[in-house]
Structures are given as C-alpha cells and as structure tokens.
Amino acid sequence: MSEKSKDQLCRGSVSDSYMAQQSDSYKSWYAAGAVVLLAAVYTWLLHEFGWFTCVLLAPTPDEITWSNSNWQEIEEGSLFILSAYEDRRFQPHYVRIMGMESLGPAQQTKDQPVNVSAIEEHELTCVLWYDNGKRDVVAAERRTMHKQRTIYDGSITYMAYLYSCPIPAARETPPSRVSLTFDVCERITNVVNVTSYGPSKKLHDPDQERDSAAGRTAPPSDKIALCLKPLNFPTKDIALRLAEWIEIQRLQGVDVIFTYVYDVTDTAMVVLRQYQQRNIVDFVIAMLPDRLPGNGKAREKFLRRTSMQLQLTEKVVLNDCFYRHLAYDYVSVIDLDEVIVPRQHHTLTEMLDNLRDVTVTVPKNAGVADGGGESQLAPPCASYCFRQSMFLDEFHQQDHDDIPEYLHVMQHTNRSMYVLTKNELSVKSLCSTRGVIVLGNHGPYQVATGYKDRCYVNRKMALLHHYRNSCNIIHNIQRSSECNKTKSDTIQEDNMIWKYLDPVRQRVEQMAFDCWQSRENSA
Numbered sequence: 168m169s170e171k172s173k174d175q176l177c178r179g180s181v182s183d184s185y186m187a188q189q190s191d192s193y194k195s196w197y198a199a200g201a202v203v204l205l206a207a208v209y210t211w212l213l214h215e216f217g218w219f220t221c222v223l224l225a226p227t228p229d230e231i232t233w234s235n236s237n238w239q240e241i242e243e244g245s246l247f248i249l250s251a252y253e254d255r256r257f258q259p260h261y262v263r264i265m266g267m268e269s270l271g272p273a274q275q276t277k278d279q280p281v282n283v284s285a286i287e288e289h290e291l292t293c294v295l296w297y298d299n300g301k302r303d304v305v306a307a308e309r310r311t312m313h314k315q316r317t318i319y320d321g322s323i324t325y326m327a328y329l330y331s332c333p334i335p336a337a338r339e340t341p342p343s344r345v346s347l348t349f350d351v352c353e354r355i356t357n358v359v360n361v362t363s364y365g366p367s368k369k370l371h372d373p374d375q376e377r378d379s380a381a382g383r384t385a386p387p388s389d390k391i392a393l394c395l396k397p398l399n400f401p402t403k404d405i406a407l408r409l410a411e412w413i414e415i416q417r418l419q420g421v422d423v424i425f426t427y428v429y430d431v432t433d434t435a436m437v438v439l440r441q442y443q444q445r446n447i448v449d450f451v452i453a454m455l456p457d458r459l460p461g462n463g464k465a466r467e468k469f470l471r472r473t474s475m476q477l478q479l480t481e482k483v484v485l486n487d488c489f490y491r492h493l494a495y496d497y498v499s500v501i502d503l504d505e506v507i508v509p510r511q512h513h514t515l516t517e518m519l520d521n522l523r524d525v526t527v528t529v530p531k532n533a534g535v536a537d538g539g540g541e542s543q544l545a546p547p548c549a550s551y552c553f554r555q556s557m558f559l560d561e562f563h564q565q566d567h568d569d570i571p572e573y574l575h576v577m578q579h580t581n582r583s584m585y586v587l588t589k590n591e592l593s594v595k596s597l598c599s600t601r602g603v604i605v606l607g608n609h610g611p612y613q614v615a616t617g618y619k620d621r622c623y624v625n626r627k628m629a630l631l632h633h634y635r636n637s638c639n640i641i642h643n644i645q646r647s648s649e650c651n652k653t654k655s656d657t658i659q660e661d662n663m664i665w666k667y668l669d670p671v672r673q674r675v676e677q678m679a680f681d682c683w684q685s686r687e688n689s690a
Contacts, residue, residue, distance in 0.1 A: 221352035225296050232356040238456040239357040245269050247456040252490035253341045253364040262345050262361050264330040265487045267456055293332030295342035303335050312482040312605055327479045389496040389516045394488035395426035396502045399470045406434040407573040414674045418667045420514035427453035427484045437682045489606040497597045504634045507553050511628055548622035549602035549614035552594040553631040555587040557653045560636045577668055585656035586626050587649045595631050
C-alpha cells in the first residue's frame with residue numbers, strides 16, 4: 168500500500184472516530200436538554216394544576232367526614248376544623264384555618280404532666296383549591312391558641328390551633344377552598360370554603376346618621392366589631408338584657424355584633440333574629456366537636472363548668488369571629504355582663520381617635536397600677552386594654568323609679584371604687600386587626616412583629632363595667648384576692664352609663680313591641 172493510501176486510510180479512521188464522538192456528545196446534550204425541559208414542564212404543571220405522581224382530587228360533598236354540622240373530621244378524630252379565612256395583611260398572604268386536635272396521653276416533664284397533641288410529630292399539608300381548577304400544595308404552619316405551649320388539666324382532651332397556609336405570590340386570586348391532610352396521596356376527606364377578605368360595610372343606623380347630621384356627634388373614623396361570648400342560657404330569659412346590651416353598643420359606635428349560640432330561650436332567639444334582620448347582629452348555632460357533649464343536659468353541664476377545655480373550645484370560635492371581621496379596624500371579645508364605657512367621650516370611636524394622640528401608662532407588667540409603669544405613645548398598639556370595675560348585685564340598694572326595671576345595666580349604678588389591676592385577666596380589649604394574629608378572651612395572644620401586644624388605657628379615660636351577681640365564683644387565689652378588695656373598698660354611685668339612657672330606653676321598648684308583634688304574627 169502506498170504512503171498516500173495509508174495516509175488517506177489514517178485520515179478516514181480519525182474522521183470516523185471524531186464523528187462518532189461528536190454524535191455521542193450531541194446525544195448527551197439532547198438527553199440533558201430533554202431532562203431540563205421535562206423538569207420545567209413538570210414544575211409548570213405542578214404549579215398550575217397541582218399535578219403529582221399520585222391522584223389529588225378535591226373531595227365531593229359525599230366524601231367529607233363531618234363530626235357534626237359545624238366541624239369536619241380528619242384522620243379518624245385526630246383533628247377537627249371549623250372554618251377558613253383569607254388573610255391579606257402580611258406577605259405572603261395566608262389562608263387561616265380554625266381547628267382543634269385530639270390529645271395523646273399526658274407526658275411527664277420536669278415540673279408537671281403536660282398534654283401533647285396526638286399529631287404533634289406529624290407534618291400537616293394544606294391543599295389550596297382554586298375556582299379555575301388549579302391547586303397549590305403547601306406546608307401548614309401551626310400556632311396554639313393559648314399562651315403556654317403545654318397546659319395540664321385533667322379535663323382537657325382537645326387543644327385549639329390556628330393553621331396557616333401561605334398562598335403562593337404568583338396567584339392573582341385567592342383560593343376558594345382549602346383542605347388539611349397528612350398525606351396528599353391519601354384520600355382527602357375535608358374541604359372548607361375560604362371566606363374572602365372583603366371590605367367592611369358601615370351599618371345603616373338612621374339614629375346615628377341623624378345625630379351626626381345635626382352636629383351632635385362626629386362621624387366615626389374606625390369600624391368596630393364585637394365578638395360576644397357564646398350564649399348558653401337554656402332556661403334564663405335574657406331577651407331584654409340582651410336588647411339593652413346591644414343598644415348600648417350601637418350608641419357607642421359599634422358596627423356589628425357576632426356570636427355563637429348554644430342554647431337560648433325562644434324569646435331571646437326572637438330578639439336575636441330581629442337584630443339579625445336589621446344587619447346589627449349575626450350569629451351561628453354552635454356545636455361542640457367530636458366526643459364533647461352535643462346537646463341536652465350533658466352539654467349544659469359542660470358549658471357551665473369553668474374548665475380549661477371549655478376555655479380552649481371558646482378560643483376557636485372567638486378567633487373564628489376575629490377572622491370573620493378582619494376588614495374592620497378593631498375587634499373586641501366581650502361578655503353579656505360587660506360594657507366598655509368611655510368616660511371622656513360619647514363613643515368608642517371618638518375615644519380611639521384621641522388614644523392615638525396621647526400618651527398612656529403602660530405597666531411594666533400586668534401587676535402594676537396606673538402610674539407604676541412608663542409613659543409612651545400608644546401606637547403601634549396591637550390592643551387597647553380596659554381595666555375592670557365591679558357593679559355587683561349586692562351593691563344595688565334600690566331601683567331607680569324612673570328607669571324600667573328590666574334595664575339591668577341602667578338600674579345598677581353602684582360600683583366599688585377599687586379597680587382591678589393585679590391580673591391581666593381583669594381586662595377586656597379593643598384589638599387592632601392590623602396587628603393581632605391569635606386572639607384571646609382578654610387580649611391578644613400572638614401579635615405581628617413591630618406591635619406592642621397590650622397598651623393599658625388610663626382609667627380616667629375609660630373603664631370596663633362588669634355587672635355580676637357575685638365575684639366569689641372565681642376560685643383563682645389572685646382573683647379571689649381582687650374580689651375581696653372589691654367588696655371592702657368604698658361603694659359609690661357611678662351613673663356614667665346614663666348618657667345612653669334615653670335612647671336605650673326607647674329602643675328596647677320598641678324592640679320588645681316588635682318581638683311581641685313578631686310572635687303574634689307567627690302564632
């Protein structure tokens with residue numbers, strides 16, 4: 168073979184080898200590109216449609232497991248959810264779910280036994296469902312609805328939780344429904360509607376509008392919602408007491424009142440429905456979750472017993488009320504025997520306008536009275552707290568002849584001059600919807616970064632009037648001591664509430680007539 172032939176053969180071999188290598192390289196690039204493309208497509212499908220390697224379908228109505236008409240059940244009674252709300256106050260936006268978890272056996276710690284959730288170690292997942300068929304799967308964040316992470320009480324079988332589901336920033340519209348699950352590949356048996364974060368609407372109150380037009384009151388600048396503690400009065404008729412309390416709140420500038428109703432008399436229910444028709448009160452017929460008493464004497468006994476379990480159950484419905492009214496400026500949790508009374512203003516809204524411009528005494532701790540703490544500007548306050556003064560039945564000497572006997576608050580004007588200051592449970596609060604994350608009976612439990620949790624309002628500006636039969640039913644040692652001081656201090660007439668007397672008397676009388684007429688027409 169000639170040298171030229173050998174050279175051509177050598178070149179051909181090298182060329183073939185080079186081409187083969189190039190082909191293998193291109194194949195590798197093609198394969199890598201295909202993998203990247205498939206990953207991108209999968210990620211897009213995952214984001215847009217919630218595609219997984221397992222079937223992920225929203226449950227049909229027949230597939231939902233209900234504990235009762237209020238609560239849905241997850242994992243054979245380990246978790247119960249009540250409601251869900253959109254929260255657009257922070258970034259990211261959230262869906263907040265109200266729920267309760269069953270407890271496992273109590274575990275011993277260094278100090279005492281504590282209750283631990285039966286699902287404490289499990290990770291919860293939120294599935295956010297959208298009207299356009301898309302879905303998101305995100306990790307659920309859990310927050311307890313009480314200050315201490317662990318509480319021991321022999322009566323506790325369920326703990327209250329707030330579950331937060333972050334909404335992906337790319338979503339332009341909020342989800343319409345949400346589910347909680349431990350495993351997205353398992354059949355989901357719960358789904359609750361997400362109540363959207365909508366604008367609040369001022370109630371149409373012709374009396375207030377007429378007064379404002381006449382220059383007698385300044386138009387309110389804040390919107391206030393009251394969460395009335397759940398009602399359980401199966402035999403005691405609170406109809407007129409309830410009407411008086413509602414009318415006082417209206418005159419103070421409150422926009423809406425919401426409550427859960429366990430059991431009330433027929434007359435009280437007529438009053439509630441009358442106010443509901445006027446868009447002044449809204450309420451939900453309440454049920455307890457799972458094995459807690461469902462109705463009858465057993466439930467009545469449970470609700471009347473002062474236990475930690477009852478308080479934890481109430482925290483779920485009170486936070487439900489708070490998140491229902493996020494579009495309002497302030498939300499307050501208050502009882503039927505309590506009224507926050509401004510002493511330098513006619514309405515709560517006028518008082519709030521002034522609170523932003525003055526300094527208030529903020530105790531270094533809850534056990535310090537006025538003047539014992541440091542003065543600072545009120546904002547940014549997550550809540551304004553009002554100290555309590557007792558108007559006990561035993562202080563009431565005789566009726567005021569010119570005031571109807573059924574106006575309990577207006578009749579009871581004698582109070583102890585002692586103002587309860589030694590316990591943070593001796594206050595009620597107006598809580599800012601801008602700063603509170605978890606609400607308690609007396610004030611916020613968890614607040615957003617940058618907010619002071621409680622600002623105590625000077626007693627000269629406002630007091631919480633507490634109208635009780637007795638204060639001896641409180642067995643806590645510290646609170647019993649406060650009760651003794653209440654009884655031993657000077658008893659003096661305080662008729663500050665009478666600034667609402669005339670319109671309250673007229674409105675309650677009209678409500679009584681309307682209720683009577685309503686019952687006559689339905690008979």
